[in-house]
Amino acid sequence: xxxxxxxxxxxxxxxxxxxxxxxxxxxxxxxxxxxxxxxxxxxxxxxxxxxxxxxxxxxxxxxxxxxxxxxxxxxxxxxxxxxxxxxxxxxxxxxxxxxxxxxxxxxxxxxxxxxxxxxxxxxxxxxxxxxx
Amino acid sequence: xxxxxxxxxxxxxxxxxxxxxxxxxxxxxxxxxxxxxxxxxxxxxxxxxxxxxxxxxxxxxxxxxxxxxxxxxxxxxxxxxxxxxxxxxxxxxxxxxxxxxxxxxxxxxxxxxxxxxxxxxxxxxxxxxxxxxxxxxxxxxxxxxxxxxxxxxxxxxxxxxxxxxxxxxxxxxxxxxxxxxxxxxxxxxxxxxxxxxxxxxxxxxxxxxxxxxxxxx
Numbered sequence: 339x340x341x342x343x344x345x346x347x348x349x350x351x352x353x354x355x356x357x358x359x360x361x362x363x364x365x366x367x368x369x370x371x372x373x374x375x376x377x378x379x380x381x382x383x384x385x386x387x388x389x390x391x392x393x394x395x396x397x398x399x400x401x402x403x404x405x406x407x408x409x410x411x412x413x414x415x416x417x418x419x420x421x422x423x424x425x426x427x428x429x430x431x432x433x434x435x436x437x438x439x440x441x442x443x444x445x446x447x448x449x450x451x452x453x454x455x456x457x458x459x460x461x462x463x464x465x466x467x468x469x470x
Numbered sequence: 471x472x473x474x475x476x477x478x479x480x481x482x483x484x485x486x487x488x489x490x491x492x493x494x495x496x497x498x499x500x501x502x503x504x505x506x507x508x509x510x511x512x513x514x515x516x517x518x519x520x521x522x523x524x525x526x527x528x529x530x531x532x533x534x535x536x537x538x539x540x541x542x543x544x545x546x547x548x549x550x551x552x553x554x555x556x557x558x559x560x561x562x563x564x565x566x567x568x569x570x571x572x573x574x575x576x577x578x579x580x581x582x583x584x585x586x587x588x589x590x591x592x593x594x595x596x597x598x599x600x601x602x603x604x605x606x607x608x609x610x611x612x613x614x615x616x617x618x619x620x621x622x623x624x625x626x627x628x629x630x631x632x633x634x635x636x637x638x639x640x641x642x643x644x645x646x647x648x649x650x651x652x653x654x655x656x657x658x659x660x661x662x663x664x665x666x667x668x669x670x671x672x673x674x675x676x677x678x679x680x681x682x683x684x685x686x687x
Contacts (some may be wrong), residue, residue, distance in 0.1 A: 361573060361582050364614040364626065371616035372635060373624050381583070400581040447637055447644040448660045455648070455656060469572060 343425035350412025352420070353458065354382035354439060355393040360466065363404040370407055370457065371425055373449035380441040381432075382409075385422060388437035390461045396435060401467040405416075405460045409441075413456040433461040555593050562600055563612045570597075573617050584619035592638050596623050599636075599667055600644075606671050610678075627677050634677040641665060645673055645685055659684040 348354075362371035383393040390406040397403055411421040420442040427431030445453070471648030552574045573588050580587070596615070605612050613625040618637065625636040633648040643663040648656055663669055675681035 357582070359578060361580070362616045364616075364628075365629050367614065369614070369616075369626070369628060371618075371624050373616060373618040373622075373637075376619045402580075403583075413484065417555070446660075448646050448658055450636060450659065451646050451648065469575075 339439065342427060343442070344354075345425060347424040348384055348386075348411045348421050348423055349441060350415065351407040352411050353385040354411055354414070354441065355385060355390055355437075356380070356382045356387060356407045356409065356457075357393060357397055357403045358405050358407055358460075360402055360404040360469065365400075365404075368460065370405075370454055370460065372454040372463070373448045374407070375445055375453040378444060380445075382439050382441060383435070383437040383438045386437070392437070394452065394463055396432070400463070400470075401465055403463050404466055405462050406444070407457045408459045409453065409457050413458075414453065416440045417449050417452055417456070419445070419449075419453075551590050553598055555597060556589065557596050558601075562597065562604060566600075566612045566615065569615050573615065573623070574615060576687070580617075581619060585619040588617045588623060589621040592621065592623050595638055596625065599670065600625075602667075603670060603674055607674055610674055627674075629677070632677050632679070634673060636670075636673070643670070645670075647673065647676060649684070657685065 356374060358370050358374055362374050363369075364371070383396075385408070390408075393406050394400050394403055414421050421439065422442060423439050426435040426438045428434040432438070441453075550630055554566055556571045556574065559570040570593065574589055574590075574593065576585075578587050579585060600612065604612075611627070613627045613634075613636075616624045616626070618624055622638055627634040632648050633650070635646040635648075638642045639662075642665050645661040645663060647659040647661075649659075650656055661669070661673070672683055676683035
């Protein structure tokens with residue numbers, strides 16, 4: 339399409355933002371479940387085109403997100419994952435989202451654990467609302 | 471609502487064609503297991519729900535357990551099973567019971583995308599495993615439990631120097647142990663256990679530092 343957004347290369351140092359559902363976050367240990375990285379095509383937002391707040395706001399129920407976690411693209415590649423920019427058009431589900439990217443690749447349980455341990459920071463959601 | 475192991479078991483319950491509908495695949499010496507059976511009687515279908523506590527079997531008609539099989543307004547089968555599982559989790563620890571209730575309340579798509587509800591047979595298997603570990607290792611603390619996107623459960627024990635992660639697989643259990651050195655360097659170790667999970671106490675002993683199963687950081 340003439341007006342589609344061209345995908346770009348995501349440099350290794352750039353951050354990818356990942357939402358973490360409340361059920362996958364251990365508050366006591368400040369630890370994220372590795373299952374956050376349980377999908378072959380794991381959707382994330384590229385920091386070049388999104389803030390953590392914007393990533394949070396794009397969720398269907400942002401109040402159910404506990405933190406937004408960050409991981410460097412290079413750390414994903416070090417674990418045999420492919421990091422690709424997949425901008426979403428307004429006609430795409432979840433679009434438009436120029437920041438949308440994917441961490442692609444088979445993720446063994448061990449790889450999921452290593453991806454989780456490679457997270458660089460965990461930003462708490464100020465609008466998180468505990469379940470009643 | 472959480473989903474049962476086999477397709478076709480919906481709410482409210484409806485007649486089935488097979489005689490054995492659903493089975494929680496638990497180790498032979500499981501502290502808890504249950505099965506759902508179909509018993510055609512006089513042209514109608516009724517269900518029985520079997521519990522085994524230790525080695526003692528007890529089988530009761532489902533309707534006697536107050537389960538809605540005909541849309542009568544009573545709790546549905548999966549609601550009833552969910553309640554039973556949460557109560558079993560309470561016996562292990564109140565915190566675990568609360569977490570299991572929260573997890574069982576997750577609807578399909580809880581992640582905002584395509585995540586499945588946690589399968590009841592997975593919850594039962596995990597509780598069975600934890601009960602056995604607690605029986606064999608009285609002082610074992612209960613792990614943090616979280617859902618996976620495909621309807622499974624992830625168990626996580628953490629300490630300053632080691633972590634132990636366990637997840638139910640189709641044919642057994644995945645185990646990942648991590649050592650954390652004083653400089654923060656991590657070492658990873660992986661194992662696969664069969665459905666009987668016979669070595670699981672060894673992994674717990676390793677986590678507690680009582681067994682040299684994997685190298686120390």
